[in-house]
Amino acid sequence: MNRSGMGRSGVSEFVIDIENLVFQWPGRNGFRLSIPQFKVKPGERIFLQGASGSGKSTLLGLLGGVLLPQPCRLRVLDTDMTALTSSARDRFRVDHVGFLFQQFNLVPYLSVRENVLLPCRFSPRRRQRSLEAAGTNAANALEQSADRLLAQLGLDAALARQPATALSVGQQQRVAAARALIGHPELIIADEPTSALDSDRQAEFLDLLLERCENENVTLIFVSHDERLAQHFTRSIHLNELRG
Amino acid sequence: MAISIALSVILLLGVEQLRTQARENFSQSISGTDLVVGARTSPIQLMLYAVFRLGDATHSIRWASFQAIAQHPAVAWAIPISLGDSHRGFAVVGTTPAYFKYFRYADGRSLAFSAGGPFGDIFDAVIGADVAEQLGYHLGDHIILNHGAKDIGLAQHADKPFQVVGILKRTGLPVDRSVHVGLEAIEAIHLDWQGGAPIAGLSIPAEYVRKFDLNPKELTAVLIGLKSRVGVFQMQRFINQYRGEPLLAVLPGVALDELWSVVGIVENSLLIISALVVAVGLSGLVAVVLAGLGERRRELAILRSVGAGPRVVFMLLAIEGLIIVVVGSLLGLLGLIALSHFAAPFLQAHLGISLTAGLISAEAWQLLLLVMATGFLVSLVPGYRAYRISLADGLTPRL
Numbered sequence: 001m002n003r004s005g006m007g008r009s010g011v012s013e014f015v016i017d018i019e020n021l022v023f024q025w026p027g028r029n030g031f032r033l034s035i036p037q038f039k040v041k042p043g044e045r046i047f048l049q050g051a052s053g054s055g056k057s058t059l060l061g062l063l064g065g066v067l068l069p070q071p072c073r074l075r076v077l078d079t080d081m082t083a084l085t086s087s088a089r090d091r092f093r094v095d096h097v098g099f100l101f102q103q104f105n106l107v108p109y110l111s112v113r114e115n116v117l118l119p120c121r122f123s124p125r126r127r128q129r130s131l132e133a134a135g136t137n138a139a140n141a142l143e144q145s146a147d148r149l150l151a152q153l154g155l156d157a158a159l160a161r162q163p164a165t166a167l168s169v170g171q172q173q174r175v176a177a178a179r180a181l182i183g184h185p186e187l188i189i190a191d192e193p194t195s196a197l198d199s200d201r202q203a204e205f206l207d208l209l210l211e212r213c214e215n216e217n218v219t220l221i222f223v224s225h226d227e228r229l230a231q232h233f234t235r236s237i238h239l240n241e242l243r244g
Numbered sequence: 245m246a247i248s249i250a251l252s253v254i255l256l257l258g259v260e261q262l263r264t265q266a267r268e269n270f271s272q273s274i275s276g277t278d279l280v281v282g283a284r285t286s287p288i289q290l291m292l293y294a295v296f297r298l299g300d301a302t303h304s305i306r307w308a309s310f311q312a313i314a315q316h317p318a319v320a321w322a323i324p325i326s327l328g329d330s331h332r333g334f335a336v337v338g339t340t341p342a343y344f345k346y347f348r349y350a351d352g353r354s355l356a357f358s359a360g361g362p363f364g365d366i367f368d369a370v371i372g373a374d375v376a377e378q379l380g381y382h383l384g385d386h387i388i389l390n391h392g393a394k395d396i397g398l399a400q401h402a403d404k405p406f407q408v409v410g411i412l413k414r415t416g417l418p419v420d421r422s423v424h425v426g427l428e429a430i431e432a433i434h435l436d437w438q439g440g441a442p443i444a445g446l447s448i449p450a451e452y453v454r455k456f457d458l459n460p461k462e463l464t465a466v467l468i469g470l471k472s473r474v475g476v477f478q479m480q481r482f483i484n485q486y487r488g489e490p491l492l493a494v495l496p497g498v499a500l501d502e503l504w505s506v507v508g509i510v511e512n513s514l515l516i517i518s519a520l521v522v523a524v525g526l527s528g529l530v531a532v533v534l535a536g537l538g539e540r541r542r543e544l545a546i547l548r549s550v551g552a553g554p555r556v557v558f559m560l561l562a563i564e565g566l567i568i569v570v571v572g573s574l575l576g577l578l579g580l581i582a583l584s585h586f587a588a589p590f591l592q593a594h595l596g597i598s599l600t601a602g603l604i605s606a607e608a609w610q611l612l613l614l615v616m617a618t619g620f621l622v623s624l625v626p627g628y629r630a631y632r633i634s635l636a637d638g639l640t641p642r643l
Contacts, residue, residue: 057640066548066638087553094551099639101549104542122551179550191640 015187015219016040016063019073023058033058036244042186045213045220047230050239056223059239060191063221064097065089077186094123098180098218100190100209105176106164113160116146116178119185126183133184149178153208170201177209181216188213189221194229206232245529246572252525253576253615254583256518257608261584263511264605267504270296273417274496276348278476281305281313281466281483284490287499288506294325294465295496297335297418301327304462309488313466316482318475321346323467326430326460329401330390331423334375338430338460344370346469349417359383360410366429366458367450370410372420381408387423389433401433404450427460468493522615526569526622533565533626537633541641544634558631565623566616573615577604 018038025031033055040046050056061067062074065081066089074081077096084092098119106115120127120142127142134145147157153174159167167175173193180188190209194202210232213220222233230236274280274295282290283303292298304326314322323346326338337343341362344355360383363370371381381387386405406425414420432453436446448456470476476495483493537544544557552560581604604612636642 057638060640061638064549064639087555090548090551090553093549099549101542101545101639105546107543107546118546119550122556 013041014039014075015042015044015077016221017073017075017078021062021069021072021074023062023067023069025058031055031058033062034244035059035242038242040219040221042219043217044235045210045233046222047233047236048221048223048239049225049227049230049236050223051225054239055243056191056239060189060223063189064099065093091123094119095125096186098182098185098188100173100176100180100188100193102192103169103172103196105179105193106167106172108163108165110164111160112150112155112162112164112167112175113143113146115164115175116149116160116182117142118179119183123183126185128183130183146178146182149182150175152212153178154204169196170205173197173205174208177205177212181212181218184216185218187219187221189223191223192225193222194224195226202229245532246568246575248528249522249525249569249572249615249619250575250579252518252522253573253612254579256515256522256611256615257576257580257604258583259511259514259518260608260611261580261605263515264607269416270503271497271500272350273419274500275350276352276354276469277467277496278470278473279468279480279483279493280496280499281468281491281493282464284492287492287494288503290465290492290494291496291499291503293327294467295418297327297422301464304464305466305491306462306489307460309486309491310463310466312486312488313468313483316479318470318472318479319468320471321469323347324427324460324463325465325467326427326462327464328392329430329433330392331375331387332379332390334372334421334423335418336389336423336425336430338425338427340427343424347419347467348469349415349419353415355415355419356413358411358413360408363409363424363426363429365407365409366426366432366453367404367406368409368426368429369406370412370424371408372412372422372424373414374420375423376408376411381411383408383411389423389425391437403447404433404453427463428458431458431460432456522618525572526615526619529565529568529619530622530625533561533568533623534629537561537626537629540630541633541637544630545637545639545641548634548637549639552634554631554634557634558627560627561630562620562623562627565626566620569619569623570616573612573619577612580604 016038018035021033021035023033048056058067062069062081063076065076065084068082071082076092079092081089081092107118110118120130130145131141134141134148136144138144143160147160150160151157155171155174155178159171164172164175173196176193180190193209194205197205206229210220212218222229274291280290280294282294282301283305285302289299293301310322310324313319321342323343324339327335329336344362347355358373360370369387375381385408387408388405389401391401406429412419435453435456436443436448468479470479480493480495483491547557547560
């Protein structure tokens with residue numbers, strides 16, 4: 001995995017490195033998540049299984065830097081998340097992590113292409129990387145890059161200018177996948193992205209996503225309660241196993 | 245959403261524009277006159293009937309008094325005015341050719357003719373621009389005057405028609421809506437009248453009126469221009485203490501200020517009401533954006549996932565509200581300009597207020613900026629709500 005140019009000293013062997021993590025939601029009966037240890041190596045494609053209420057959202061929030069745990073070891077891409085300010089965590093999130101959600105994944109008033117390019121607006125790093133991926137200096141290099149990604153995910157270029165709401169649910173999820181992938185983030189976190197699709201579309205979407213992650217050497221955390229999907233991943237973990 | 249703000253802005257700016265235009269019109273119509281003289285009454289009333297042709301004079305003044313004033317050494321010019329008759333709703337002004345020579349308005353402009361010239365013969369009439377336009381009169385047309393201010397049909401001076409000899413250029417003043425005739429003509433048409441009705445059995449044909457004494461005996465008011473404005477208070481005292489009959493001289497500016505202080509209460513209530521309408525529009529905006537936020541929690545989560553901090557989310561929502569307010573305000577401004585363009589003839593005809601369409605006063609701009617600033621402030625409310633939501637939800641919206 002090419003980690004050069006990231007300007008970070010000390011190469012870690014883990015993309016996600018958690019030890020003794022405890023997070024308690026505020027309030028007397030606030031939900032409590034504790035994870036003694038969770039480590040993910042670069043290029044792994046993890047299937048993370050968990051029923052609703054098992055702490056998935058909390059874990060995603062912690063990995064994405066939206067939530068901050070009590071002092072512990074929480075390193076993502078060799079960065080100590082507990083040491084960053086909230087705006088630095090916002091920046092880190094868009095620079096290095098692509099997110100994919102269940103459904104209604106797109107901003108309704110933006111076009112398909114604008115949705116795909118959303119991370120590039122907030123992250124110069126991902127903007128730069130998608131310009132490099134376009135391999136051209138043309139004025140619309142960024143758009144070309146987005147369109148190419150859409151094409152790789154099986155979406156017609158003619159859809160790029162459509163409003164996001166004009167697409168079917170399956171198409172919308174592919175656009176969301178393109179948004180997660182654009183600018184080559186090192187980690188993709190997908191939160192039940194296939195649950196709104198029928199089984200044929202599910203398999204198709206999963207194949208495309210896994211293919212892209214493999215090609216681009218991206219680490220994938222795929223959260224789902226549907227254990228039939230587990231076979232497609234390099235490792236399958238049940239969230240309850242992680243919790244201490 | 246923007247539409248309701250646009251409508252409220254139209255109302256607010258419309259009231260403001262009417263207000264300033266009305267003031268401007270009123271003060272312009274009399275700006276060249278130093279003193280207005282009439283029978284003793286309240287200054288405001290004298291101004292209203294003598295200058296703006298609103299309401300009726302209660303008393304008239306004698307010709308001898310006019311002569312005494314006109315010959316006063318401080319007086320540069322004096323224009324006698326005799327009111328009371330009308331022509332199809334337009335006021336008839338009995339005066340002398342001095343009217344066309346000396347009357348000044350706005351920034352010292354004098355009356356100008358678009359056709360013809362001042363009256364010379366007894367039954368000559370000079371009509372204002374609106375009279376000519378609305379009644380379709382041209383030079384040489386014959387018109388019949390009505391007795392009294394109201395068009396009640398029967399009481400006409402039908403036996404003594406007038407000929408249009410001059411048409412004045414548009415001024416934006418009551419002059420546009422007046423028919424001007426000589427003082428002698430006023431005497432002539434009332435020769436065979438008494439107590440507001442024709443004398444039964446007596447009818448003096450127009451050909452014979454010259455045989456009678458047509459020297460004016462009574463006037464309604466006098467407009468005075470002084471040689472030097474310095475002597476204005478001295479002259480006012482002279483007239484107010486005139487021994488021949490009780491007279492009143494008012495300084496137009498002072499009387500107008502007095503008028504505005506009365507009208508101001510109404511004006512301010514109108515402004516307050518329209519400000520309230522704007523407030524309702526803005527709170528409607530906040531309510532709609534707030535109500536929509538619940539459905540937009542996913543959108544906020546998406547924005548958070550691509551690196552937007554809660555503060556960015558706050559700004560996005562605040563700017564969204566601001567854009568709606570700005571768009572609404574500008575729509576309102578355009579609407580007002582269009583509206584005043586179409587409403588101008590109506591207002592001119594029915595209220596005598598001439599709107600200069602498309603000209604927005606500095607106060608109106610200030611109001612508009614105030615609306616936008618308030619709009620931005622109230623947009624902070626949905627912004628703050630979105631900030632709270634995105635902090636609480638993080639990447640997984642609670643639906």
